Amino acid sequence: xxxxxxxxxxxxxxxxxxxxxxxxxxxxxxxxxxxxxxxxxxxxxxxxxxxxxxxxxxxxxxxxxxxxxxxxxxxxxxxxxxxxxxxxxxxxxxxxxxxxxxxxxxxxxxxxxxxxxxxxxxxxxxxxxxxxxxxxxxxxxxxxxxxxxxxxxxxxxxxxxxxxxxxxxxxxxxxxxxxxxxxxxxxxxxxxxxxxxxxxxxxxxxxxxxxxxxxxxxxxxxxxxxxxxxxxxxxxxxxxxxxxxxxxxxxxxxxxxxxxxxxxxxxxxxxxxxxxxxxxxxxxxxxxxxxxxxxxxxxxxxxxxxxxxxxxxxxxxxxxxxxxxxxxxxxxxxxxxxxxxxxxxxxxxxxxxxxxxxxxxxxxxxxxxxxxxxxxxxxxxxxxxxxxxxxxxxxxxxxxxxxxxxxxxxxxxxxx
Amino acid sequence: xxxxxxxxxxxxxxxxxxxxxxxxxxxxxxxxxxxxxxxxxxxxxxxxxxxxxxxxxxxxxxxxxxxxxxxxxxxxxxxxxxxxxxxxxxxxxxxxxxxxxxxxxxxxx
Numbered sequence: 001x002x003x004x005x006x007x008x009x010x011x012x013x014x015x016x017x018x019x020x021x022x023x024x025x026x027x028x029x030x031x032x033x034x035x036x037x038x039x040x041x042x043x044x045x046x047x048x049x050x051x052x053x054x055x056x057x058x059x060x061x062x063x064x065x066x067x068x069x070x071x072x073x074x075x076x077x078x079x080x081x082x083x084x085x086x087x088x089x090x091x092x093x094x095x096x097x098x099x100x101x102x103x104x105x106x107x108x109x110x111x112x113x114x115x116x117x118x119x120x121x122x123x124x125x126x127x128x129x130x131x132x133x134x135x136x137x138x139x140x141x142x143x144x145x146x147x148x149x150x151x152x153x154x155x156x157x158x159x160x161x162x163x164x165x166x167x168x169x170x171x172x173x174x175x176x177x178x179x180x181x182x183x184x185x186x187x188x189x190x191x192x193x194x195x196x197x198x199x200x201x202x203x204x205x206x207x208x209x210x211x212x213x214x215x216x217x218x219x220x221x222x223x224x225x226x227x228x229x230x231x232x233x234x235x236x237x238x239x240x241x242x243x244x245x246x247x248x249x250x251x252x253x254x255x256x257x258x259x260x261x262x263x264x265x266x267x268x269x270x271x272x273x274x275x276x277x278x279x280x281x282x283x284x285x286x287x288x289x290x291x292x293x294x295x296x297x298x299x300x301x302x303x304x305x306x307x308x309x310x311x312x313x314x315x316x317x318x319x320x321x322x323x324x325x326x327x328x329x330x331x332x333x334x335x336x337x338x339x340x341x342x343x344x345x346x347x348x349x350x351x352x353x354x355x356x357x358x359x360x361x362x363x364x365x366x367x368x369x370x371x372x373x374x375x376x377x378x379x380x381x382x383x384x385x386x387x388x389x390x391x392x393x394x395x396x397x398x399x400x401x402x403x404x405x406x407x408x409x410x411x412x413x414x415x416x
Numbered sequence: 417x418x419x420x421x422x423x424x425x426x427x428x429x430x431x432x433x434x435x436x437x438x439x440x441x442x443x444x445x446x447x448x449x450x451x452x453x454x455x456x457x458x459x460x461x462x463x464x465x466x467x468x469x470x471x472x473x474x475x476x477x478x479x480x481x482x483x484x485x486x487x488x489x490x491x492x493x494x495x496x497x498x499x500x501x502x503x504x505x506x507x508x509x510x511x512x513x514x515x516x517x518x519x520x521x522x523x524x525x
Contacts (some may be wrong), residue, residue, distance in 0.1 A: 240479035251475040253452065254504070299450045300504045302481050307433045307507075309446040342475045398475040399467075411474050414450060 003107050013324050022187055023194035028201050031227030032060045034381055035215045035219060037206050039063025039241060040072040041182075042359055042366065043234035044189035045374020046198070046381070048106075051196035054374070054382035059198045064205035068186025068208070071237055074304075076259050078272050078283065080117040080177035083140050084133045087392030087404040088345060089140040092365075094389055095161035095372025096176060098144070098190050099202040102371055108188030109225075110180050111286065117177030117272040118147065118156070122166040122320070123172075124254045126276050130172040137174070156273060159326050160300055166277035168308075168322060179283050192330060204262065209245040215354035216246070232357045232395050234373075237337035238302070240362030241277060250360070251342040251398045253413040256301040257293065258310055258363050260333040264288030269337055278317030292318060296338065298414040300408075306335040344416030345404035348377055348390040358380055358395060363416055427438040433507045438514050451487035453477050454499045454515075458474055 001007065001020055011019055013231045021324040034050060036043045039061045050056045061067075079099050081092035102110055134144035149161060149168045185228045186246045190200055201223070208220035209231070218227035233242050243250050269284040294314035297306045311333065318325045341347060341361035346369065348359045362369065376390040386394060397403055409415040436442045455478070459469040464465040484504045490496050499518055 216453050235525055238481075240477070241481050246476075249472075249476040249478060251477070253477055253479050254481075299502075300452070300479065300484050300486060301507065307445055309432075309444065313446075399471050412451070 018328055023190045023200050027396045028223055028226050033058040033229045035228035036061045038234035039067035040070050041185050041370035042373045045370050047198040048189045048193040049378035050377045051198055057197040062204045063199050063202045065189050066202050068183055071336045072186045076291050077179045077182045079180050079368045080174055082174045084136045085404055085406055091389045093140055093142045093305035093400045105371040106188040106192045110184040110188050110358045112180045114176050114178040116173055116175045117175045118171040119274045120276040122277045134172050143176050147171045154228050158322055160323050215392045216356045230355045230381055234359045236360045236362040239339045246333045249399050252339045252361055253300050254302050255296045255336050255338050255340045256335040257296050258306040258335045259293040260330050262290040262328045263331050275317055275321040277364050280317035294415055302337050304335050309316045340413035342405035342411040343405040348394055349386045349394040436469050436512050437460045439496050441498045447492040449491040454485040493506045
């Protein structure tokens, strides 16, 4: 059923009780051309683009829990393409372009809101760094706008501009950045993929991989063996665990990242703001809650929950930037498990096992990449070689020295 | 090697992970800094033939789901480096030893 204003009107006559299921829940078939492991945004987007762009429809998406129940449901919903390096910016900009047309291509409201993303700077050196970044973005066809203090005072009057240690001198704005509704992204891709014939199989955990003569043959799962011509892993957070089933060691550590939501308040933050003197980013959801986050906890973890020293540190950063936050109460916080790579950039491409493809290492940049990641991963799975946009994200870049270290901090995952 | 239990796996009684420094005892997490996997070994050779050993040491990690030997530094305390065996799923601390005394597998040197 196509979603439209007319359809909403029609369904209203039956008090919205006759909407069909958004996607079907078929039993797994014995074998598929392509099996995607991981029913988050990236896995579902991959399946959708495999079916819609490459005509490969004998595809299954296996999810150990429920779709969108992992990091797709645990992020702070920020969408942007403000990267510096050549390996990153074209990819993220393509992803942002896909976001801009996503609702039309999925026929689903993902509540994409291009409300702008502003990175603050607090020193001359930081301004120079952001000017350089802004220029790199413009050269790659993205948008960027340098804002001085006067302009910022009009849009963000509540910042602590005259902070003694970290005065706000200005910011780099990407007006096309913003937020999207995270669950709707998973549901929209699932619905669109399902309509093209993709099988979405929930509560189906992969327990082993069968490899014959160096090529993938299929997967052992909690719902039996499923044969596969090709397998794509889109399980960021758990990439190392899945890859170890194929005997691979990855340049990845799993770390916990926390996020927070406050009680609902009247509209206050109508953009996305990031602090330049600490790691803190904040936006406001359409329900009114302030959504914010900051640094990793900093130690290996698969626990999906963090510890209080990091929570305190993040809130201190928030208070330094926006003192008015002190009166608002946090009502929920949670942790997500991040694939932190050794250079802070994702891995999308081939593995040493024929027919096994990896999409992971998203650090904490995964959500904004969802459509772009699915698009290039579908291309890579369909053609057996990476697209120009993800060619730099190859797994073997660590052995060839072609790392993409956006922050320049070296192989220390908890610093990226 | 001392065996230390920091909190229950279900995390009901103590929501905060505390780190047992071999010198100072159990202290708050904010006093420590984290290095990472303590089971990788720095190659001694710089010959081209040791390239894959360097790749292993610098980049590749087991990243286990469960017990993990890791380096911690009591940066705001006694400044000792030590190895901690900690469960990455429950955050339970299983064992601790000064870095100079015990290797990544928990064997005394």
